[in-house]
Amino acid sequence: MPAHTQAHVQHTPPALTETQWATARWEDDGGPAYEPPPGPQAGQWLRIAAAMAERLPELAGREDVLVTCEEQTRSGAPAAFFPTLAALEIDRALFAPLNPATIDPARSGDEERYPVAWGAFTHEAAHAAHSRWSTPPPLRGTALDSAAQLLEESRAEHAHLARRPGDRRFLRSAVHTLVLADFTSQTPTDRWQAAAAAGLILARRDAGILDEDETETLANTITGILGSDLLEHLAQIWSAAHATADEDGQTMLEHAEAWCQALGADPASPEPVPDPTGRRGELAEAIGKVVAAVTANETAQAAAHARVEAARTARKQAKAAQVAQARQAAKTAEKVFAPGQRPYTPGKPVKGQRGRSPVTGSRLPTGAEKAAAGQLARALRAAAYRERITTVTSSAAPPGRLNMRQALARDAQKAAGATPTATPWTRTVHRPNPTPPLRVGIAVDVSGSMSAAAGPIASAAWILAKAAALTDPDSRSATVAYDRSVTAITAPGRAPQRVTQFDAGGLGHSLAEALDALTAGIDLDRPGAGRLLVIASDGYYRQEEAARAAERITALRATGCAVLWLAFDPDPRPLPGTTVLELTDPAQAAAAIGQAATAALATTQP
Template sequence: MSAQLHHHVQPVPPALTEAEREAHRWEDDGGLIPEPRPSAQSDHWLRIGAALSQRLPELTGRHDVIVTCQHGTRSGAPAAFYPTSADLEIDAALFAPLNPATIHPARHGDEDRYPVAWGAFVHEAAHAAHSRWNTPAPLLGTALDKAGQVLEESRAEHAHLRRRPGDRRYLRATIRTLVLDDFTSQTPTDRWQAAYAAGLILARRDAGVLDPDETETLETTVTGILGPDLLQTLTGIWTAAHHTGDEDEKTMMEHARAWCQALGTEPEAPEPVPDPASGRKGELAEAIGKVIGHVRANEAAQAAAEAQVAAARTARAQAKATQAQHARQAAKIAEKVFAPGGRPYTPGKPANSRRRSPVTGTRLPTSGEKAAAGQLARALRAAAYRERTAITTASAAPPGRLNMRQALARDAQRAAGVTPTATPWTHTVHRPSPTPPLRVGIAVDVSGSMDAATSPIASAAWIVAKAAALTDPDSRCATVAYDHAITAITSPGRAPRHVTQFSARGLGHSLAEAIDALSAGLGLAQPGAGRLLVVASDGLYAPHEADRAAERITALRQAGCAVLWLAFAPDPQPLPGATLLELTDPAQADAAIGQAAASALGKANA
């Protein structure tokens, strides 16, 4: 195992490279230092390093640290922090396989595209913010120094997560980079190496980076090497280190010394060298590999769950936006349909396009129609009736009905010398429940196939509209006739005085737009009232007309609006979601419509 690989905090500046030495010698001899000729790749890595420098203060609170990103680091580790010079290095290889031109760390959220590189950056940022102590110079390279390093790894991350718990996912993503390279198939399985693995992995479990189920394999392996008592001792040491201050060098050295003593290692001596003749090799690497596999599996499951939640959230947002857009379109249609003058409106065509109205005149209602309207109004009032609510309260004094059990309990409390809490008197108050008003929209088919049913449909439309107006002053009703165009027969809130007669010679069926107009004009999709849509038609529509209208009916049903389909011809084809009522006499509609209204009022949120 190479200790240098895992020494992310370098107490001394890194040694100069050979190229840097040559440059210094050339400069000392008076030579001009040639300006490097940057490539496109190097320019991007310079930009990325500058962007990471801009993001670092939000992770550390420090503004003096310079981040460089290039292929390889001077320390040999995937990432390193130099406290003496306030330099932070990131190996560009951690961003693979992304093209550096597409990497923009300055954009918040871009880090999700390269969690491993960002995790290494977060780890070094944790050192920059919290690793404020150093091993004394005479002890560098000793077992005491190495023990302090391993304790500092999880201590810095533990301190960082207390400030920024959201960075946990990035630390988990980079765990392989920070740990696994230190253990290979040739790493001997001795006590020092087992303790080192425990300090890197199990300590991160207790720091909140890893989950207990992910580290079970390694814990079993390390327990078999160290024994449960020694492992418990080491656990106590790193737990105490997690609660040690950032600048408390003395206490951290004491923890490191206790670590060495627990393992029987001389603190001031060099780090124990693995015995190459050891027969057990690679056991720790295999166990750590399983830990990393569990971490990846859990992260993948978490990512899938988050993706599902995000997809559901996006779908809800899109559905809400679509619903809002549809509501705006419906309001525009209602404005044009119920505009003064009662001119037909053809969806998809200019408002000033001339279209012949299907209305041929009006007549006074007959006595039978008036009687049917009165009967339906009474049925609607009965459907709208709400039983009074009973509210029962208990008290210590009358008026009310005496509860003997509570009275005896009160006497016993007095006899015991305690403050009586029993309430022997009950009083019931009956309060009337508010009755919701009624909203009724009527859509009458005036296409050519309905020519024989124009008279009963006109009569039924008047009966329903008149009955709704008689039920409650706040009730509202509106009627439209539709073929390819839509014509307002009665506008919302206007009670019909006469029966409107019309001809049925049109083409096409704009039922979807007719429902939109009625829904927007009356609020059929809004709670707070009993809502009913009545469609009078034979249902002989083209497939695209039927599908669009069926979507509107389904949406209204889901919103609590009842839908009644009146048919006056044999073999009707009502759309899904509507309650079919076949009639030959309009006067028969009062009972059926009353039942439909009762269902609507029962769903109203008054």
């Protein structure tokens, strides 16, 4: 039987070494207490052990266990639990290659960085919580004791997973540490050792720790050694052990005795001596394949988990950025649409410099402009129209339209004495689908390159705003002009009575801030309305200006807002994500804008 099955749970403290005996005799003779010189990282390991002791109650439900991190464990195993001392020790090597200064078990989630060490710790915590019995001293060292401790390994983990199923992957990560080291190329391929491999690996499969595909190779190897009937009998024994209570030591000893009898071993004698001429290394090779499969699956699982966490983090960051952007957009809208229509200049204010308003006056709309606004309003209403919702229902009784095939089927079901299930009556109900209101935001470029189009764009802006107001009482529009500053032309929710005139001679392009003001001012990013953003510009921006504006346009498109780009220049440079309308004749702008706006709006969802 592998030695580690007896090293994990130490019912008696390990024997003192010669150095420990000498130290004890020295202290008995009156010498000062010997304190070994601390290692270079001794303080860090004391801190780590204390933090693990603080986490142990959540794993084992016990607060009386002392945890130590040893350079060489007293038991010789990577980790061990001493019931009589209420002590748990773990080998520092399990944390390699991490620097002890970076290890912080007190922080929940830090254990993800050292799953093997935490898996060994979890295994010992399972013993601390559930191994509440011990082999009587006269029977220790016998085959019965070895079999009992073997069965206790998977039983304790099975009981632990019933309380904490989330610890499964840590126990899986520690399989190499807990099992493989005790099966080497010199391990004989005999019945007793094959049964031990089954009790340590296949029993963990049945306990829900390992997967069947991971243990298939080992199961085939052990079947070839023991035979399917004997292996099935052993599986029944460890399954019965899994159902045994924590304090029921007598039943565990009975299971151990049945184990010995199944393998033809004397329970009261030491473990059977292997045949020195037998095959060796076969079990170690098969268990190595199990460990490799578990490692590969855990690596893939960890990678998938990392991708999910990265996606979750990205969503949180995007949501936080979206909230921050919405907050900033609201502040921008307050400044742009503040009473007085003073230009708002983004960025840090420069002393002595104030934004120049492009507004030069206003005039009454012409008859042609009024007619164009009415025509555009009708076109926008048609584009926003939604078909009635049609619902077809079937029933066993009127009202509705009779389906004779279903009626005959229902009569046949009744005649046969069966429960009628046919539904011969069909009813079609048409419900109106309310036409949503409109939200139209208009951003006009008044930089120097747009001077030739200032008149037609002013006319088009009034027509669009007026048409939106005529479509529905709940419809709203807003218009801003932008160069380096952003100036409100039409405030949100106000139908323009006069055509605002402006000149185009500014510098720079604050389109991003203009879009923020329109988005927050009339809720262009909020579903529930037909939403349209119209940008009139030639697109001659600096790279940073274009990138910031394109980001806003992409976000609006993602919410279902249509974006129309009006270009009066022979060589327009529209930003991506927009529906481009190039107007070679500014005098024909109104009609062309109406057609493009209705087409863009019809393809979006409110």
